[in-house]
Amino acid sequence: MTIAIDFDGTLVEHKYPEIGREIPFAFDTLKRLQADGHKLILWSVREGRLLDEAVAYCRARGVEFYAINRDYPEEEKGANRHYSRKLKADLFIDDRNLGGLPDWGTIYEMVKYKLSYETLVDRYEAEEPAPKKGKGLLGRLFK
Template sequence: MIIAVDFDGTIVEHKYPSIGREIPFAIETLKKLQAERHKLILWSVREGRLLDEAVQFCRERGLEFYAINRDYPEEEKGQNNHYSRKLKADVFIDDRNLGGLPDWETIYEMVRNKLSYEDLMRKYEQEYEPEKPKGFFARLMGK
């Protein structure tokens, strides 16, 4: 899959224009997805020096992106003015998602198993079995 990933608030804590602390398991999860042959695109509001700093932050941790703020590496800025700025990606990982950013373990499970949020919630509901209430006699006997 092609996965577009935001930087601030998603890979690192939101401290823009500074770079916040890495969100636990973000880089490791993205590297694992990349090892599983997914193409990662960094999709950030950052530009110029601020974008270069974000790319370098990830690079120093062993994470290289397929493309940065574009659909593919060879895409030239200003050449596709008649196209939408929206990326052509299969999945977008962003802290501004409706409902917020799930933890990275959940993100990995959703991508790996191609689960929608609804699929994931249904799965958790099926796995959850509430404790059955005890009858009067069982409570009386302490069982």
């Protein structure tokens, strides 16, 4: 798959225009996705120097992207009449997703096993015993 990944708020904490702290397991997960054969595109609002800083940050953590803010590495605005910032990706990973950003372990599991978020939540809920009726929140927390 071709996967487009946002930077601010997704790979690092949202501190734009600064670079926030790395979100736990983000870069480990990206490396596993690459090892599984997926093409990764960095998809960010950043441009110019700020984008260069983000790319360098990722590179320092061992992640090289297939392309950056484009569909393929050699795509150029001026040379392509049909150039669009809208990417042709199979999947987008972004903190602005409806429902927010799952943790990176969950993201990897969803991609690896082609699971929807709903399927994953249903699976987790089936593993947890339902709270006993009649107990309040504190009673459930302090069994």
